[in-house]
Amino acid sequence: MTTTVHAIPTIDIAPLLTGDAAARADIARQLGEAAQTYGFMKLVGHGVPEAVIADTFSAAQDFFGQSEEAKAPYQERKTNRGFQPMFDNAKPGQKPSGQEAFSMGHPIPPEDPALLSLPFYAATPWPADVPLFRERLETCYHEMFKVGERVLEAFAVHLGAPHDFFANVSRNTYSNMRVVHYPPQEAVQHIADEGVRAHEDQGLITLLIQDMNGGLEVLGPEKDWLPVVPDERAIVLNVAKLLTRWTNGRLKSALHRVINRSGRERYSIPLFVHPNYHQVIDARDFAAGEPVRFDPIVAGDQVYKNFAGERKSWAALTS
Numbered sequence: 001m002t003t004t005v006h007a008i009p010t011i012d013i014a015p016l017l018t019g020d021a022a023a024r025a026d027i028a029r030q031l032g033e034a035a036q037t038y039g040f041m042k043l044v045g046h047g048v049p050e051a052v053i054a055d056t057f058s059a060a061q062d063f064f065g066q067s068e069e070a071k072a073p074y075q076e077r078k079t080n081r082g083f084q085p086m087f088d089n090a091k092p093g094q095k096p097s098g099q100e101a102f103s104m105g106h107p108i109p110p111e112d113p114a115l116l117s118l119p120f121y122a123a124t125p126w127p128a129d130v131p132l133f134r135e136r137l138e139t140c141y142h143e144m145f146k147v148g149e150r151v152l153e154a155f156a157v158h159l160g161a162p163h164d165f166f167a168n169v170s171r172n173t174y175s176n177m178r179v180v181h182y183p184p185q186e187a188v189q190h191i192a193d194e195g196v197r198a199h200e201d202q203g204l205i206t207l208l209i210q211d212m213n214g215g216l217e218v219l220g221p222e223k224d225w226l227p228v229v230p231d232e233r234a235i236v237l238n239v240a241k242l243l244t245r246w247t248n249g250r251l252k253s254a255l256h257r258v259i260n261r262s263g264r265e266r267y268s269i270p271l272f273v274h275p276n277y278h279q280v281i282d283a284r285d286f287a288a289g290e291p292v293r294f295d296p297i298v299a300g301d302q303v304y305k306n307f308a309g310e311r312k313s314w315a316a317l318t319s
């Protein structure tokens with residue numbers, strides 16, 4: 001009897017930058033197959049400098065290491081930007097997550113005043129008294145965002161679309177990045193069962209830098225929880241719900257969760273790549289002759305609606 005051992009694949013994407021068309025097409029195929037099977041993969045050869053990653057972890061430790069009084073002024077409830085305290089992100093009727101976070105918006109704001117008035121484009125309340133915090137996070141953001149653009153190009157090729165099919169989505173994007181701190185599970189279990197309960201991400205793709213403590217798990221094709229084993233060279237990539245919808249279900253977003261069983265403080269840096277607010281997500285673009293499974297929606301409206309259903313703070317904005 002043979003047993004298939006499922007593990008999240010690792011893909012070297014360096015040829016996306018330096019390779020010829022055939023090499024790029026091969027990487028696109030690998031990324032596409034991983035996205036269709038697991039919805040999750042680890043990327044090496046991504047080009048984000050080690051020092052940028054180390055500096056961002058260090059900035060996160062500097063910020064979260066402060067007292068609650070020092071962090072509190074940087075919580076912006078109306079827009080969900082800035083500091084998000086421990087246990088503050090409960091869905092109605094559920095236990096909260098055992099994490100604290102800092103959320104930044106896309107560093108290049110849109111010029112359109114109508115877009116600027118939407119919470120997704122709100123300014124980030126940067127802490128002035130943590131040296132280099134903003135600089136380090138913005139540098140990391142730009143580096144990771146470039147990886148995201150390359151991955152979307154590769155997905156376009158895999159899906160049989162022109163390589164620049166997704167190029168427009170980055171103009172006026174409402175992408176955002178967080179730095180997240182998960183204390184050891186034992187320290188939060190009186191209130192929280194998990195660091196993050198099982199969920200799918202809302203955008204197109206998510207890129208994640210995680211430290212070496214582990215704790216991220218994804219629901220695999222056999223419906224078992226697979227660990228996303230840390231690799232200090234790797235950025236984790238997962239497909240999120242907008243891209244699943246856009247590709248008529250061809251690329252799969254997968255349920256994932258975090259439980260920090262390491263006994264140590266865990267830090268992670270997710271970048272949520274979203275299109276511009278008004279981008280129409282139309283499954284007919286990629287249905288390739290298959291029955292169309294999803295009605296077209298406007299990206300920002302849909303994501304806003306989903307957040308409002310999940311988080312008290314977003315719901316308060318819309319009521």
Ligand SMILES: [Fe+2]
Nearest residue numbers: 199200201256
């Ligand atoms: Fe997630």
